[in-house]
Amino acid sequence: MTSFRPTFLLLSMLILLTAMYRYTALEVRHAVRFASALTALRLHDAELNRDLLLLRGGDLLHYDSINHAIGQIRSDLSTLTALPGELAPQVETLKRMARYKAAQLERFKSTHALVRNSFAYFLHLQEALTDEAPVFPALGAAMLQFMRRPDPRHQRSLSDLLDTLPAGKNGRGTHLEAHTRLILQRLPELEEILANLLTTPLGITATRIASVHESHLDTLQKRADRFRLALYLTAILLLAYLFHALRRLQRAHRRLGEEMRQRLDTERQLLQARKMEAMGTFASGIAHDFNNLLGSIRGYGVLAREQLENGQSPYHALSRIEAIVGRGHELIQRLLQFARPGGDDLTPLAPAAVIEEALGFLTPTLPEAIQVSFLNRLNDRCRIAARAGELQQVIVNLVRNAAEAIEGEGKITVTLEPAGSDTILIRVHDSGRGIPPSRIERIFEPFASGKPGGLGTGLGLAIVQRIVRDHGGRIGVESEPDRGTEFIIELPKGLKSCRRPKKP
Amino acid sequence: MTRIVVFLLWIVLPPGPLFSAEPLLPLPPPPAVSRDKAALGERLFHDPRLSGSGRLSCASCHRLESGGDDGLPLPSVPTGPYPHNTPTVFNAVFNFRLHWYGDLHSLQKQALVALQRDMQVDWMRVLKRLRADRLYPRLFKPLYGIIDADGIIDALVTFERTLVTPNAPIDRFLRGETAALTPRQRQGYRLFKQYGCSACHQGANIGGNLYQKLGIFGEYDTRDPGRFAITGKSEDLRIFRVPSLRNVAVTAPYFHDGRVETLEKAVALMAEYQLGTRMSKEDIALIVEFLHSLTGHYRGRALGDMP
The missing domain is CATH 1.10.760.10 (Cytochrome c-like domain)
Structure with missing residues (x-):
């Protein structure tokens, strides 16, 4: 349900935005293209009309530019036809006009070419003949009038003059007459065609359509503006949501950091408490040892007194007492070292000695039916970087757990062996009841004690794991129910090679 | 800004040069076309396999080494007597209409008419032969995909657009x-x-x-x-x-x-x-x-x- 809502929201937003895009953005683009094609059409039509007038005035002497203009008009119209819109009937009107104009244009070119040609030739001949008879200058003047405005009056005066040309014409006179007659016949026709062309309201119609289209475009653009506004609001909304999410994330991060710090503090306190707990465990072993020492001291004390009474030197007994006291002192030193809070630097030490010592403390406190053995497969020079107290704590915890897993008789084996070139392994194996598979995954978590009846604090293995990690190592466990459990600790490389030289 | 400059120039310059007083204009530079398409078009232009008889190519009547025509009063095409002298293919792109009657509006149309009427192309056979060719499929692939009539016409027309003769x-x-x-x-x-x-x-x-x-x-x-x-x-x-x-x-x-x-x-x-x-x-x-x-x-x- 919680994941359904954002997905639904996202999907509906996507559909909405896509619809708006398809509906408005594309339509606006088409409408803008329509408008620009209309503008181009008006420009090209104006260009065509301008060039027609230039041609008529004799200032333009070729038809390339009008051919180009009508070609452009045709392509503008095909652009307009290709675009969807409600103005299709109007575009059809434009096309009809353009077709009419194109047809008139062909007539214009052919007729215009004839008239221009004849006029050029007329001027040439008239100039050459002008001194031969007075009719020729008059003919020239009448022709200019007619060329300027080919109305019936000028037409009549020109043709009247033509009839008075001297008979017995020479070749040039014949040509002059032929060309004049051609102009007389074709110029009014050319004027009519030109009028047809210039009055075809292609440009005006396009302008009218453009103004209709403009209001349509305006509506579309307003709609597009609304779309843009919607997009803007959506963006703002998303931004607000993003900000909110970020704030929440930040708060969660801070809370998590605080929790972590508290946890570490508790763990550190627990570590120390655990150490003290171990000390308590050791107490009986220590008491036993001290009892032995005290017994020996008393024995040697009695011996020394007897020797003094017998006048013998008590030297030997006293030096024994001194040695025993020295051992007692040593024992106390080590106890103190164990109890000291952690934080020491890693120091090079011989792992075997540390483990032997821990086992020395521990063994007397275990039930007699449990046999503890230690197998050292490292060479004697092997040193690892570690804190002795912590390492001992690990062994004590694991061995005690192992002992608790054994009911009645059993065996605990601690093995120290090289692994690979840069690590050593500490294995603690017991023949106890094993750990059920359901619990094995969570065994290193705090408060996951497997001891019945709330005997354990549930912190033992968590502390072990923490210590191993602090040493840069790893810990794993393998267990078979009713067959036993083995904890395997991998610690980083010894300072010297820990591998025993291979026997030849 | 540009508009102002143009307007000033329009005022300052004498009107003569803006409207060419010459009836003739220099040939514009050749239109820019795809070089690969033009090369393919040139190959097709000279390929007699496009004709029904397998003996006639475009170049048979439009000989590029002479004037782009056949030099004959009337062309000899298998379809019988042909009424008109062959126009040159050179600069055909600049004509507003094609053929003596000016009934064709585009080079595409002309190419199609020439192929179908004068060369009696059998499209099915031509396409089959060109597709089985060693070279054509490789040339067509990047330009048109498969070999079809539209691609052939387009390549031919593209080549014809390059047939211009500037610098007279x-x-x-x-x-x-x-x-x-x-x-x-x-x-x-x-x-x-x-x-x-x-x-x-x-x-x-x-x-x-x-x-x-x-x-x-x-x-x-x-x-x-x-x-x-x-x-x-x-x-x-x-x-x-x-x-x-x-x-x-x-x-x-x-x-x-x-x-x-x-x-x-x-x-x-x-x-x-x-x-x-x-x-x-x-x-x-x-x-x-x-x-x-x-x-x-x-x-x-x-x-x-x-x-």
């Missing part, structure tokens, strides 16, 4: 290099304009941009009805598309029926029937000399000067 002496002359024409050619050009030839033969392609009646002063001796055959309108009787005069010196014989063998005769006939005048031998010679200045270059060589 007249072009250099029109660009201001007066010495590009000999004095006699310059005189011929003056006569060309004076007699009114340039009333129809004008623009960049020196013709090819309007229709005109053949035989304005007197009836020209031909049974060809002209555009009437297309439109059926009486005003179109004997109306033809005005051909371009570019490369005219290397595209004999002349006129729609190819009956005129020399330029001198062609000029004299034009003067008589179109201009209503009789030119002197000297004027004709001058104009013919001028017409020789309309021969342009293709692939670095003057047309008709190919090995």
Whole structure:
């Protein structure tokens, strides 16, 4: 349900935005293209009309530019036809006009070419003949009038003059007459065609359509503006949501950091408490040892007194007492070292000695039916970087757990062996009841004690794991129910090679 | 800003040069086309497999090593007698319509008509043969995908767009290099304009941009009805598309029926029937000399000067 809502929201937003895009953005683009094609059409039509007038005035002497203009008009119209819109009937009107104009244009070119040609030739001949008879200058003047405005009056005066040309014409006179007659016949026709062309309201119609289209475009653009506004609001909304999410994330991060710090503090306190707990465990072993020492001291004390009474030197007994006291002192030193809070630097030490010592403390406190053995497969020079107290704590915890897993008789084996070139392994194996598979995954978590009846604090293995990690190592466990459990600790490389030289 | 500058220039400059006082215009630079398509089009242009008989290619009638035509009065095509002299393919891209009747509006249409009517192409067979070819599928693939009629036509047309002949002496002359024409050619050009030839033969392609009646002063001796055959309108009787005069010196014989063998005769006939005048031998010679200045270059060589 919680994941359904954002997905639904996202999907509906996507559909909405896509619809708006398809509906408005594309339509606006088409409408803008329509408008620009209309503008181009008006420009090209104006260009065509301008060039027609230039041609008529004799200032333009070729038809390339009008051919180009009508070609452009045709392509503008095909652009307009290709675009969807409600103005299709109007575009059809434009096309009809353009077709009419194109047809008139062909007539214009052919007729215009004839008239221009004849006029050029007329001027040439008239100039050459002008001194031969007075009719020729008059003919020239009448022709200019007619060329300027080919109305019936000028037409009549020109043709009247033509009839008075001297008979017995020479070749040039014949040509002059032929060309004049051609102009007389074709110029009014050319004027009519030109009028047809210039009055075809292609440009005006396009302008009218453009103004209709403009209001349509305006509506579309307003709609597009609304779309843009919607997009803007959506963006703002998303931004607000993003900000909110970020704030929440930040708060969660801070809370998590605080929790972590508290946890570490508790763990550190627990570590120390655990150490003290171990000390308590050791107490009986220590008491036993001290009892032995005290017994020996008393024995040697009695011996020394007897020797003094017998006048013998008590030297030997006293030096024994001194040695025993020295051992007692040593024992106390080590106890103190164990109890000291952690934080020491890693120091090079011989792992075997540390483990032997821990086992020395521990063994007397275990039930007699449990046999503890230690197998050292490292060479004697092997040193690892570690804190002795912590390492001992690990062994004590694991061995005690192992002992608790054994009911009645059993065996605990601690093995120290090289692994690979840069690590050593500490294995603690017991023949106890094993750990059920359901619990094995969570065994290193705090408060996951497997001891019945709330005997354990549930912190033992968590502390072990923490210590191993602090040493840069790893810990794993393998267990078979009713067959036993083995904890395997991998610690980083010894300072010297820990591998025993291979026997030849 | 630009608009203001243009406006100022418009005010300052004399109106003359803006509207060319010359009826002729220099040939514009060749249109930019895909080089690969043009190369493919050139290969197809010379490939006789496009024809039904397997013996005729586009180049059979439009020989690029001569004037882009076949040099015959009328072409010899398997479909029987053909009414019109073969127009040159050079600069065809600049014509406003194609063929003597000007009934074709585009190079595409012309290529299609030539292939289907004159070369009697069997599309199914051609496509099968080209697809089985060693080379064509590889050439078509990146340009058109599969080989089809549209691709073939487009490649041919693309190649035809490159068949332009710039840098004729007249072009250099029109660009201001007066010495590009000999004095006699310059005189011929003056006569060309004076007699009114340039009333129809004008623009960049020196013709090819309007229709005109053949035989304005007197009836020209031909049974060809002209555009009437297309439109059926009486005003179109004997109306033809005005051909371009570019490369005219290397595209004999002349006129729609190819009956005129020399330029001198062609000029004299034009003067008589179109201009209503009789030119002197000297004027004709001058104009013919001028017409020789309309021969342009293709692939670095003057047309008709190919090995």
